[in-house]
Amino acid sequence: MTVVSGRSTAPYLDLYARRSGEPEVLRARRQEAIERFEAAGFPTARNEEWRQTNLGSLLRAAPAAASRRPLQGGEAARFLYPDCPRMVFVNGRYVPEVSSPPRQVTAVALAELDAGGDTEPVLEHLGAHASGRASCSADAGVHPFAALNTGLFQDGAAIVIPDGAVVEQPLQVLWLNAPAARTADSGGETPAVEVSFPRLLVIAGENSQASVIETFAAVNPRAGGYFVCPVSEFVCGAGSVLHHTRLQADATDAFHLGFQYARLERSASFDSSSLAFGGGLVRNDTVGLLDGEGAHCTLDGLYVVAGSQFVDNHMRVEHRQPHTTSHQLYKGVLDGRARSVFNGRIYVHQAAQKTDAKQTNRNLLLSKSALANSNPQLEIFADDVRCTHGSTIGRLDDEALFYLRSRGIGREQAHAMLVYAFARELVEKASHEPLRQDLEGRLLASLNGGGTR
Amino acid sequence: MLRVSDLHAKVEEQEILKGVDLEVNAGEVHAVMGPNGSGKSTLAQVLAGREDYDVTAGSLELDGDDLQEMAPEERAHAGLFLAFQYPVEIPGVGNSYFLKAALNAIRKARGEDELDAMDFLQLLRKRAELVDVDEALLRRPVNEGFSGGEKKRNEILQMAVLEPRLAVLDETDSGLDIDALKTVAAGVNALRSEDRAFVVITHYQRLLNYIVPDHVHVLLDGRIVRSGGSELALELEEKGYTGLTNGSSGV
Ligand SMILES: Nc1ncnc2c1ncn2[C@@H]1O[C@H](COP(=O)(O)OP(=O)(O)OP(=O)(O)O)[C@@H](O)[C@H]1O
Ligand SMILES: [Mg+2]
Numbered sequence: 001m002t003v004v005s006g007r008s009t010a011p012y013l014d015l016y017a018r019r020s021g022e023p024e025v026l027r028a029r030r031q032e033a034i035e036r037f038e039a040a041g042f043p044t045a046r047n048e049e050w051r052q053t054n055l056g057s058l059l060r061a062a063p064a065a066a067s068r069r070p071l072q073g074g075e076a077a078r079f080l081y082p083d084c085p086r087m088v089f090v091n092g093r094y095v096p097e098v099s100s101p102p103r104q105v106t107a108v109a110l111a112e113l114d115a116g117g118d119t120e121p122v123l124e125h126l127g128a129h130a131s132g133r134a135s136c137s138a139d140a141g142v143h144p145f146a147a148l149n150t151g152l153f154q155d156g157a158a159i160v161i162p163d164g165a166v167v168e169q170p171l172q173v174l175w176l177n178a179p180a181a182r183t184a185d186s187g188g189e190t191p192a193v194e195v196s197f198p199r200l201l202v203i204a205g206e207n208s209q210a211s212v213i214e215t216f217a218a219v220n221p222r223a224g225g226y227f228v229c230p231v232s233e234f235v236c237g238a239g240s241v242l243h244h245t246r247l248q249a250d251a252t253d254a255f256h257l258g259f260q261y262a263r264l265e266r267s268a269s270f271d272s273s274s275l276a277f278g279g280g281l282v283r284n285d286t287v288g289l290l291d292g293e294g295a296h297c298t299l300d301g302l303y304v305v306a307g308s309q310f311v312d313n314h315m316r317v318e319h320r321q322p323h324t325t326s327h328q329l330y331k332g333v334l335d336g337r338a339r340s341v342f343n344g345r346i347y348v349h350q351a352a353q354k355t356d357a358k359q360t361n362r363n364l365l366l367s368k369s370a371l372a373n374s375n376p377q378l379e380i381f382a383d384d385v386r387c388t389h390g391s392t393i394g395r396l397d398d399e400a401l402f403y404l405r406s407r408g409i410g411r412e413q414a415h416a417m418l419v420y421a422f423a424r425e426l427v428e429k430a431s432h433e434p435l436r437q438d439l440e441g442r443l444l445a446s447l448n449g450g451g452t453r
Numbered sequence: 454m455l456r457v458s459d460l461h462a463k464v465e466e467q468e469i470l471k472g473v474d475l476e477v478n479a480g481e482v483h484a485v486m487g488p489n490g491s492g493k494s495t496l497a498q499v500l501a502g503r504e505d506y507d508v509t510a511g512s513l514e515l516d517g518d519d520l521q522e523m524a525p526e527e528r529a530h531a532g533l534f535l536a537f538q539y540p541v542e543i544p545g546v547g548n549s550y551f552l553k554a555a556l557n558a559i560r561k562a563r564g565e566d567e568l569d570a571m572d573f574l575q576l577l578r579k580r581a582e583l584v585d586v587d588e589a590l591l592r593r594p595v596n597e598g599f600s601g602g603e604k605k606r607n608e609i610l611q612m613a614v615l616e617p618r619l620a621v622l623d624e625t626d627s628g629l630d631i632d633a634l635k636t637v638a639a640g641v642n643a644l645r646s647e648d649r650a651f652v653v654i655t656h657y658q659r660l661l662n663y664i665v666p667d668h669v670h671v672l673l674d675g676r677i678v679r680s681g682g683s684e685l686a687l688e689l690e691e692k693g694y695t696g697l698t699n700g701s702s703g704v
Pocket of ligand 2: 494495
């Protein structure tokens, strides 16, 4: 048994040492990533980027590779949208029996990469966020969890959308977690967590159009803690239009540390919504690289948290070319002792004249002990740009609450109506009807359960 | 129906109502007049159950039930309605959705069946027509960006849909053009009946030509200093509030 001490990377390096095979073509890349991870180590409180994220409870737990597990009938069904082609993963591993990969595009399970087919684009882009021209500016440093994912992912999905293809139905990628029942023999010293490393790569060909829905969920929301450490990479070719929705509905005591990356070429458009309802310790690092003239990205998000949930969104948008635009709207609803961090960095390179960047973070606190932090960080090295940012942290409007109640609407319902009104634009922007209904339902459910979680 | 006795109320440590007595019976219309800042809206808000106001002495009863024991929504369930002097804007909540939620909450509390979407829409259309509210306003968020007059009409629409037994209208006539004034009055008069009552707070005698009150009260510095019939309003129009001093006896 591994002895965990402090922020030791040892137990994770041990997972790497004991991993069970991988596609030959990925071996070197994984070795490189794990070395990067080892050199960087886990972030400490001195690391400015991680100062507000307390990883203590995660790093005290002993990681175990998530178990292989078959899906019982119907376990995935309640998370799936009926009309969408889908790839379903349990504990980070592909489950072909319940998947129906899309036809118009190439979709491969990463574990099958050696099986042949055109792997060249996948090999070109997988993990490119960490090196070369496709990586963030040097000051972003190594993202230890992204490196860890590259070293350890058990499986994943690579989706290649051909040039010019217009894919009507959204593609759904479901990441289910189902930790094995906890055993009571650990002597009570170190809690154990099962770790999975979902990995998604989407390559949108030139002038293609598609939508991807990622869903993170627990088969049994009460099954206990697990650690999900996903990386999603989006490569948006010139003129492509890619929509992305990321629904995070993990168990409320799960650890979720994710890394999302999008690189946009000329006139590409990437529109992403990240909706977080679950997880106990949640951190999402989102990177948007506007790497071609006229590219546009929208990075929106909603977090609805209560109890002792913590959710941290770290945004990094880099404008590298002229006439690029970025919009960010993140809204948070916090109840109980929940805490949130929004860190929004916009980095405008010298070449990126006529940049138009807009960032808004609005938080609604429903209890006295909830806490929201909002830190905009603008770094602008071009002179002809328009960058605006705004953040608010507020409470429910007492006058509005009284007005509703004076009309006979009960306190709780009035409360829920006002919170829903605050958050609705982020769930209603989903254009796929079943997805929108699902999101609305989840938002309403989280409001009705508010305060009791 | 409504019995207010020796009501004292404070806001932010300042006493605003200093002993108000008011009795309203079913079938009656009462007008409350009085200068700015005399406490009219405070009285209305205290009746509706606003928590910022502390009732420090006296009592409030609706049909014999102690209003102070009741939450704002419970007062609405019991048939009380307040048309706000300053209706609140609620971004993100659709006007007709809000009205349906309100009506159904009241019906549910009374053990009546909730209306489904179709039945409600039918009712809403009829009432909107009665008080001349444009259908476009029903689809917009509650009061958001409404003009002053539209907000007032929207209050009357809510009243027409919820059909309260006791409606308190706080300066619903202020900011209305003459046609709107007539429609609002028509809305009130359509609801007038043996078992309903109205308390109409206003600065203008004009409204009282359309809604003829049974009683008129003058509120001055937190007390009702004079009460009379509808002719009192005319007298006030002529002479103003000077000469009425705090402490002069009511009728
Ligand atoms: N929340 C508050 N905080 C402080 N003072 C208040 C508050 N609400 C009311 N007051 C004060 O109480 C007094 C009575 O106000 P109220 O609104 O009841 O007057 P009103 O008779 O309705 O006047 P108007 O005719 O101008 O509408 C005023 O002096 C007002 O400033
Ligand atoms: Mg007033």
